[in-house]
Amino acid sequence: MASKFPTNEEGNAKLRTRKGHDMTWSCDKHGEPITFYCKQHNIPICHKCATKDHQKPCQLGDIEDVIFERRKNLKEREPLIEETKLLHQKVESKINAVSSSSSKHLQTINKKLQKTFKDKLKDVKEREVNMIKVINEEADEEIRKINEKREKRIKDCNINSEKKLITIKNLETKLFSDTKTISDVVNKKINELTNKNRHALNIMKNIESTITRINQHDETLVNEAPQVLASIDETLRLNVHQDVSVCLDRIQSETERVKSVEEEVDGEYFGRIDGYIGRWELVKSIHIPSVVKPWVRGLISDDEICVADEKNNDMYVTNINTQHTQKVIDGVSNMYFTSCAPINSNVIVCGKWRCDWKGDRLDGCITLYDRQWKMIRDISIPRNGGGNSVYVDVDRDGMILAAQICQSNIYVINPDDGKIVNTITMQGKKVRGGIQGLSSGDIVVKTGRNEFTVISRSGEQKAVIHSDEWRESECRVDKLTDTIYITYRVAGKTYAVDQVSRDGIIQAKTIVEYVRSDRVIYLSPCLVTPSGNLVGFDGDKLLLYKKTFIL
Incomplete structure (x- = not known):
């Protein structure tokens, strides 16, 4: 074992100092200068140790060569350390840039929301003022009677306006809360990355300090350099700066995807x-x-949610807030509902299957109901052979979209008079299930067991959405974003939902998954509410899902 040389006072001869090295380093056992390094046992030794205890197979190296080599190794790491420090400093700048960018983006959304809600509130107030003005002008014709009527209408107008103001303010509060939640998630993640990057930077600084310290004495250098080198290599292998940089890119990308979407339907x-x-x-x-x-x-x-009873074709409505289910229509043996959609806050359109159609018209295949489920009118469309089911939806303009199963035509119908205003013909494909209108004006049509086709108003095919994994499938469209949700059977009784863009790109697989009960045999679609929630159905219960922002 190596130690300091004994002093002259201890009776030993003074050792000759080698240029550039610490020659007070001696062997504990023999008191002689350290001259060799045993590579077999990884220890420094003197000449006597080498002669007595470290013959072959030990491999001996000159201690000066070992010192030179280890200094060289440490020296070679210095550029890497400096380069890594620079990378972490750049990441620190990037952290600040992304944090600032994310904050500015969310501030922009907040400003847009503020302007939107300010305009909405102003619009409601202006409508109220204009209505009151009209009411007052009409009231002047017959003072007593009209005054009574005017006061009642003003009161109703104020109540209605107040309801709308409350609804808008509540929605405003919710949306600002949503942006704050997203901002909190972003800030938390950025703080985590900041701490991670600073920790890595501190490690590099500690390594630098350690190198400076062990370089002061040969003994310390020889004994501690291997551990320092291993620590340097391990730190570089972890590549923390790259991991943090990739996370920052993802944060920026995900934050920039965030947007406010809005739509006004029938006020x-x-x-x-x-x-x-x-x-x-x-x-x-x-x-x-x-x-x-x-x-x-x-x-x-x-x-x-409209729910049909497969046993007797009754129609029920389930309110997902009150969790109450109520029968609204008694079923008949020759008819059941295939689909339904709201035209506005007062009118609902339903598509039906019937087995008693005759001639060249499908009479009673489309029916309009008011909100108390009293029939307003039946609408008929041409019969071109094919099956007995008609599917309906409502487009962005409030027009009814209707299609007969196993046919290529899709009819655009004015709900006010029931007349067909346009006929869209698909080329080379037929309707095999439900149809859904997009905000762009295009239409998503089920054209196969596991295939959906997006067509334009001229019938042009714009995208084909398909997956071999979709053994059975149904689709529903988010009317505000045009995002498509495909519900399908994975295997056995397990069902899942994939998220797809209107261009046919699968954006996310299996965003929700559930197991169907034995109570039903048919697949029900996963619905999308105007507020952006998903409503699945496992055969026993409706499943309400809400989306949260994650990084």
Whole structure:
């Protein structure tokens, strides 16, 4: 074992100092200078140790060569250390840039929301003022009678305006809360990355300090250099700066996807924060009464789901807020509902299957109902052979879209008079299930067991959405974002939902998954509410999912 040379006072001869090295380093056992390094045992030794204890197979190296080599190795790492320090410093700058960019982007959204809601509130107030003015002008014709009528109408107008103001303010609060939640997630992740990067930077600085310290004495250098070198290599292997940089890129990309989407339908304003993929979480389960053998047919408001009874063709409506299910139409043996959609806050359109059609018209295959489920009128379309089912939806202009199964025509119908205003013919494909209107004006049509086709108003094929994994499948469209959700059977009784763009690109696989009960045999679609929630159905209960922002 090596130690300091004994002093002259101890009676030993003074050792000759080698140029550039610490020659007070001696062997503990023999008191002689350290001259060799045993590579077999990884220790420094003197000449006597080499002669007595470290013969072959030990490999001996000159201690000066070992010192020179280890200094050289440490020296060679210095550029890498400096380069890594620079990379971490660049990442620190990038952290600040991404944090600033994300904050500015979310501030832009908040400013847009502020302007939007300010305009909405102003619009409601202006409509109120204009209505009151009209009411006052009409009231002047007959003072006593009209005054009574005027006061009542003003009161109703104020109540209605107040309801709208409350709705808009509540929605404003919710959307600002959503942007704050997203901002908190972003800030938390950025803080984590900042700490991770600074920790790595501190490690590099500590390594530098250690190198400076061990370079001061040969003994310390020889004994500690291997551990320092291993620490340097391990730190470089972890590549923390690259990991942090990749995370920052993802944060920026995901944050820039966030946007506010809005739509006004028949005077009712819908808006939300969306645009990102996120994670879907089950927040509520709504049981359907056991007397019903349910089959989900469609959504008629943000919280009302139409459910048909497969046993006797009754129609029910389930409110996902109150969790109450109510029968609205008694079924008949020769007809059941295939689909339904709201035209506005007062009118619902339903498509049907019937077995008693005759001639060249499909009479009673499309029916308009009011919100109390009283029939307004039946609408007929041409019969061109094919099957007995008609599917319906409502487009961005409030027009009815209707198509007969196993046919290539899609009819655009004015709900006010029931007349066909346009006929869209697909080329080389036929309707095999439901149809969905996009906000762009295009239409998504089920054209196969596991295939959906996006067509333009001229019938041109714009995209084909297909996957061999979709053994059975149904689709529904988010009317605010045009995102398509495909519900399909994975295997056995397991069902899943994929998220797809209107261009046919699968954006996310299996965003939700559930197991169907034995109560039903038919696949029900996963519905999309105007507020952006998903409503699946496992045969016993409706499953309400909400999306959260994740990084």
